[in-house]
Amino acid sequence: MNEPTKTNGPLVNVDGVEKVFRRGSEDIHVLRDLHLKVPAGEFLALMGPSGSGKSTLLNLIGGLDRPTRGSVSIGGERLDGLSDRLLAGWRARHIGFVFQLYNLMPTLNAERNVELPLLLTHLTKAERRKHVAAALEMVGLSHRAKHFPRTMSGGEQQRVGIARGIVTDPTLLLCDEPTGDLDRKAGDGILDLLQALNREHGKTIIMVTHDPHASARALRTVHLDKGQLSAEAVA
Amino acid sequence: MAGLFKWFLQVASVTKFGLLSIPQRRGSALASVIGIAGVVAVLVSVLSMATGFRQTMSGTIPPDAVIVLRNGADSEMVSGLSRPETRLIADAPGLVRGSDGPLASAELFVIVDLPKRSTGTDVNVPMRGVERAAFQVRDKLKMVEGRAFEFGKNEVIVGTAAASQFAGMQVGGKIKVGREQWPIVGVFSANGAAAESEVWTDATMLQGAFNRGDSFQAVYGKLATPGAFNQFKDSLTTNPQLDVKVERQADFNESQSAAMTKMIDTLGILIAGLMAVGAVFGALNTMYNAVSARTREIATLRALGFGRGSVVVSVMIESLALALIGGLIGAALAYLFFNGHRTSTMNFQSFSQVSFAFAVTPALLVKGITWAAIIGVVGGIFPAVRAARLPIASALREL
Numbered sequence A: 001m002n003e004p005t006k007t008n009g010p011l012v013n014v015d016g017v018e019k020v021f022r023r024g025s026e027d028i029h030v031l032r033d034l035h036l037k038v039p040a041g042e043f044l045a046l047m048g049p050s051g052s053g054k055s056t057l058l059n060l061i062g063g064l065d066r067p068t069r070g071s072v073s074i075g076g077e078r079l080d081g082l083s084d085r086l087l088a089g090w091r092a093r094h095i096g097f098v099f100q101l102y103n104l105m106p107t108l109n110a111e112r113n114v115e116l117p118l119l120l121t122h123l124t125k126a127e128r129r130k131h132v133a134a135a136l137e138m139v140g141l142s143h144r145a146k147h148f149p150r151t152m153s154g155g156e157q158q159r160v161g162i163a164r165g166i167v168t169d170p171t172l173l174l175c176d177e178p179t180g181d182l183d184r185k186a187g188d189g190i191l192d193l194l195q196a197l198n199r200e201h202g203k204t205i206i207m208v209t210h211d212p213h214a215s216a217r218a219l220r221t222v223h224l225d226k227g228q229l230s231a232e233a234v235a
Numbered sequence B: 001m002a003g004l005f006k007w008f009l010q011v012a013s014v015t016k017f018g019l020l021s022i023p024q025r026r027g028s029a030l031a032s033v034i035g036i037a038g039v040v041a042v043l044v045s046v047l048s049m050a051t052g053f054r055q056t057m058s059g060t061i062p063p064d065a066v067i068v069l070r071n072g073a074d075s076e077m078v079s080g081l082s083r084p085e086t087r088l089i090a091d092a093p094g095l096v097r098g099s100d101g102p103l104a105s106a107e108l109f110v111i112v113d114l115p116k117r118s119t120g121t122d123v124n125v126p127m128r129g130v131e132r133a134a135f136q137v138r139d140k141l142k143m144v145e146g147r148a149f150e151f152g153k154n155e156v157i158v159g160t161a162a163a164s165q166f167a168g169m170q171v172g173g174k175i176k177v178g179r180e181q182w183p184i185v186g187v188f189s190a191n192g193a194a195a196e197s198e199v200w201t202d203a204t205m206l207q208g209a210f211n212r213g214d215s216f217q218a219v220y221g222k223l224a225t226p227g228a229f230n231q232f233k234d235s236l237t238t239n240p241q242l243d244v245k246v247e248r249q250a251d252f253n254e255s256q257s258a259a260m261t262k263m264i265d266t267l268g269i270l271i272a273g274l275m276a277v278g279a280v281f282g283a284l285n286t287m288y289n290a291v292s293a294r295t296r297e298i299a300t301l302r303a304l305g306f307g308r309g310s311v312v313v314s315v316m317i318e319s320l321a322l323a324l325i326g327g328l329i330g331a332a333l334a335y336l337f338f339n340g341h342r343t344s345t346m347n348f349q350s351f352s353q354v355s356f357a358f359a360v361t362p363a364l365l366v367k368g369i370t371w372a373a374i375i376g377v378v379g380g381i382f383p384a385v386r387a388a389r390l391p392i393a394s395a396l397r398e399l
Helices: A053-062 A084-094 A112-118 A126-138 A154-166 A182-199 B002-020 B022-059 B083-090 B160-165 B204-209 B226-238 B249-293 B295-304 B308-338 B360-390
Strands: A013-021 A024-036 A044-049 A069-074 A097-098 A172-176 A203-211 A220-225 A228-234 B065-070 B104-115 B122-130 B142-146 B156-159 B174-177 B182-191 B200-201 B218-222 B244-248 B342-347 B352-357
Touching: A013 A053, A013 B160, A013 B218, A024 A053, A044 A053, A044 A182, A053 A172, A053 A203, A084 A097, A084 A112, A084 B295, A084 B308, A097 A154, A112 A126, A112 A154, A112 B002, A112 B295, A126 A154, A154 A172, A154 A182, A172 A182, A182 A203, B002 B022, B002 B295, B002 B308, B022 B249, B022 B308, B022 B342, B022 B352, B022 B360, B065 B226, B065 B249, B083 B104, B083 B200, B083 B218, B104 B174, B104 B204, B122 B352, B156 B160, B160 B182, B160 B352, B182 B200, B200 B204, B226 B244, B244 B249, B249 B295, B249 B308, B249 B342, B249 B360, B295 B308, B308 B360
Parallel strands: A044 A203, A044 A220, A097 A172, A172 A203, B122 B200, B156 B182
Antiparallel strands: A013 A024, A013 A069, A220 A228, B065 B218, B065 B244, B104 B122, B104 B218, B142 B182, B156 B200, B174 B182, B342 B352
């Protein structure tokens, strides 16, 4: 749906990023002079212990937060030049989010949850319905379209979350511990789905995880420790 | 245009989530609704008292009704006119002339003590001595029970409001006038006017009972046309034999009720204002709870690309919606319990009881609901700003 961002360089370019949080009078350096490039079509796993800064990095790439120093560019567009309002519009067009706790609206059924990002587009109601049906089909939940989150298993809810993440055909799918709240079987189902989205549909995916079993599904894994990249592994 | 439509769609969606999640926060939402309903119910019912009083005093008086008092008198109680003066007034140009002469009634106004039906305690009841023309001057006056009193006899008739508010005021009963008991021979209505709170008799008989000699306190007249007022007034105020003031009766009654209505209005707004302050805090609490309970939901929407503006507007709409529900409930309660409810109170201008009905008018209902809307907006604005400023990244992880 969205025009693929045209660039000769990497899709994601994190350049010398630092992130400092202030707690009282103390500065906490969560990310330090971090460089990362992610080409289009990659499935990247970000691993690291708690507090290593992996979720912070994901938030910076997704335009949910801003770096203290350095820059983040997606498809050649620097995010630090965008106002809050423009950044919100940019997120709607280019980023699909998948959250650990699914973050579905409890008062909406599955198809209405999936439709949410489409409300920010110019699509007609009929077009939105078509896209929602396709996304639910892709995650194998067409038969649960009218069900509310409270009547679904964790795995099903996460599938709805993924359908919501991909329904606008975003440039980049960002997953923050997508299997972190699921049992192994349901988690494997979600990882199968992400792998299929990457392999069969060419989706660029960045996934934060602390689970080696999950990171094994990625094409490349980078490790963060104390705010810096410490190791890298290619599948 | 498409951008605006998209924005409205965003606002509608975010608002819908908020409204649909109210049942999960029903406790605080209900407290807010009840608080605002209370404010509106009190405001509307107290102000309906002033409105009803004002309507009784001046709302039903036609523009051709005039009253003449001694110059400087601000009520009938402190006015005084001799019989020759009342004749000069009746003969002035501008009044309607019937077969028996001009439509002017020289009247005497006294206070009698009668027990109030609701409390049994004695209150000041206005008693009016009138001349024959009085029934034509107040052409809306109708006997609804019994008959009119006969001139030259110690008989009285009572207004419908007096009959319902004061004890023993039925036809066949008697009331104490001076040292005697006078029979009640009829009950009259006067189109809701203050006269319905009065007891009427022959002015000459009343002069005798109260040792008033041949004096009166006011002359009530009916103008040939409402436009004849200036002619009538000028002829009296320029007459060197008279020292009087002339007013349209509606204006006079308005001034008679002004002190009382202002006091009730002020009291009503003061009480409701204090309650409104409490209700604003109630609404604030409700909406802060709402924002707090929906932190992750709001952050998720923001992450998906929904703007701050739509979040602010949605919280405001939710607050406004709860306030309007409260306002409607309060207005409905005031209407159901108070509209038409009759009571009587002391009119400080005449030191006598005036019976009136609470009047919950459409204007008062609109005023009450406007108050509710203001409470909703004030109670929603700070939580809305807080919702819009939520740091998305950390709010997404809130449980």
